[in-house]
Amino acid sequence: MTGLPISADLIAQANAREIDALEDDYTSLGRKLARNGIDIDAIKTRVAGFSVAVPSWGAGRGGTRFAKFPIPGEPTNIHEKLEDCAVINQLSRVTPRVSPHFPWDKVSDFNALREEAASLGLGFDAVNSNTFQDQPGQAHTYANGSLSSQDAGARAQAVEHNIECIEIGKQLGSRDLTVWVGDGTNFPGQQDLARSLDRYLDAAAEVYAALPGDWRMLLEHKMFEPAFYSTVISDWGSSILAAQELGPKAKCLVDLGHHAPNVNIEQIVARLHRFGKLGGFHFNDSKYGDDDLDSGSINPHQLFLVFNELVEAELNPRDGFDPAYMIDQSHNVTDPIESMLSSAEAITQCYAKASLVDRAALHAAQEGNDTMMAFQALRRAYNIDVAPILAKARMEAGGAIDVLAVYRESKWRERKAQERKAVGLGAGIV
Numbered sequence: 071m072t073g074l075p076i077s078a079d080l081i082a083q084a085n086a087r088e089i090d091a092l093e094d095d096y097t098s099l100g101r102k103l104a105r106n107g108i109d110i111d112a113i114k115t116r117v118a119g120f121s122v123a124v125p126s127w128g129a130g131r132g133g134t135r136f137a138k139f140p141i142p143g144e145p146t147n148i149h150e151k152l153e154d155c156a157v158i159n160q161l162s163r164v165t166p167r168v169s170p171h172f173p174w175d176k177v178s179d180f181n182a183l184r185e186e187a188a189s190l191g192l193g194f195d196a197v198n199s200n201t202f203q204d205q206p207g208q209a210h211t212y213a214n215g216s217l218s219s220q221d222a223g224a225r226a227q228a229v230e231h232n233i234e235c236i237e238i239g240k241q242l243g244s245r246d247l248t249v250w251v252g253d254g255t256n257f258p259g260q261q262d263l264a265r266s267l268d269r270y271l272d273a274a275a276e277v278y279a280a281l282p283g284d285w286r287m288l289l290e291h292k293m294f295e296p297a298f299y300s301t302v303i304s305d306w307g308s309s310i311l312a313a314q315e316l317g318p319k320a321k322c323l324v325d326l327g328h329h330a331p332n333v334n335i336e337q338i339v340a341r342l343h344r345f346g347k348l349g350g351f352h353f354n355d356s357k358y359g360d361d362d363l364d365s366g367s368i369n370p371h372q373l374f375l376v377f378n379e380l381v382e383a384e385l386n387p388r389d390g391f392d393p394a395y396m397i398d399q400s401h402n403v404t405d406p407i408e409s410m411l412s413s414a415e416a417i418t419q420c421y422a423k424a425s426l427v428d429r430a431a432l433h434a435a436q437e438g439n440d441t442m443m444a445f446q447a448l449r450r451a452y453n454i455d456v457a458p459i460l461a462k463a464r465m466e467a468g469g470a471i472d473v474l475a476v477y478r479e480s481k482w483r484e485r486k487a488q489e490r491k492a493v494g495l496g497a498g499i500v
């Protein structure tokens with residue numbers, strides 16, 4: 071493909087410098103895994119089939135409520151964001167889809183945008199609606215909520231926007247609508263906690279009714295922010311109740327940062343899958359709350375345990391298993407391309423490690439109440455360095471063995487800094 075942003079020769083030359091060491095490491099790991107009855111090439115095939123979407127908004131530098139510090143060469147529109155997402159996918163070969171957000175990514179011709187993405191080797195993933203901020207010229211404010219607002223006009227406007235997102239998504243080739251609302255309260259007594267949920271369910275049912283037959287509506291819960299006393303879809307319990315009431319096309323989406331502190335998120339994954347309601351997952355990491363830090367940067371073991379449940383669900387599906395995986399991070403102090411390359415690697419590593427778990431041994435230990443051996447089945451897989459498997463899968467798909475080194479060598483950001491207009495200062499995204 072000639073439209074790809076990074077020179078294929080540059081990637082090939084860089085890989086040629088690394089290939090001998092990689093083959094050495096891969097062969098050595100293959101022997102180690104073979105002693106445990108695992109075929110390394112079978113794991114590599116699984117890794118090659120794994121993918122995670124990147125969010126269009128993640129291509130820009132995020133920010134906090136206090137400030138945003140843009141970098142030269144940052145993308146300023148959806149076309150430039152797609153270019154940067156294409157760099158990530160070209161080097162990593164694991165992020166072939168972009169999750170767009172409206173109205174931020176609005177253009178006049180979505181069929182042309184789909185073709186533009188395809189020419190860059192990209193497709194589109196779940197469409198994200200935005201009823202958590204007002205847009206210029208908007209008739210009704212979302213200051214007091216959107217799908218759950220007391221104002222019937224605001225609710226209707228939010229329904230209409232979500233249906234518009236479905237229509238856009240149809241043109242882009244998406245099949246999921248992700249709905250996160252900022253609705254909630256900051257003071258006790260501000261709203262009736264039951265009636266606000268009634269209003270949300272009524273409005274969400276109107277959106278649900280507009281879904282095409284093969285589409286899903288992914289409900290993303292979040293415990294706090296921007297509302298700090300209560301949110302309407304606050305936790306996985308509220309989410310699954312709403313999804314069950316809406317119907318089979320409504321599923322729950324788990325974002326790693328949207329829970330109370332210390333919640334057992336891997337158990338939530340298992341619970342939602344048990345009831346056929348796990349529709350999507352947003353990867354990031356956190357230390358304190360919804361920090362939106364890079365995946366695997368703070369608690370890689372938790373990410374592994376989440377993937378242990380996801381792979382268990384994949385291998386033993388209860389009621390179908392087809393979750394939409396996406397990176398959802400805010401890159402405040404790094405080059406977003408580098409953060410997403412590093413995060414895609416961390417996520418895929420956990421998928422590979424979870425695929426190495428000896429499930430027969432795990433299940434036997436669980437059945438026999440052998441706690442230590444059950445734990446060791448997980449620990450053995452977690453301790454294996456799977457980097458050579460990922461690197462080889464990437465290289466065979468045309469990607470880079472050392473993604474960050476090739477990215478820096480390409481001088482992509484420096485070149486874009488000459489071409490793209492500067493991003494203004496100001497507050498960050500949420």
Ligand SMILES: [Mn+2]
Nearest residue numbers: 290325352398
């Ligand atoms: Mn999210």
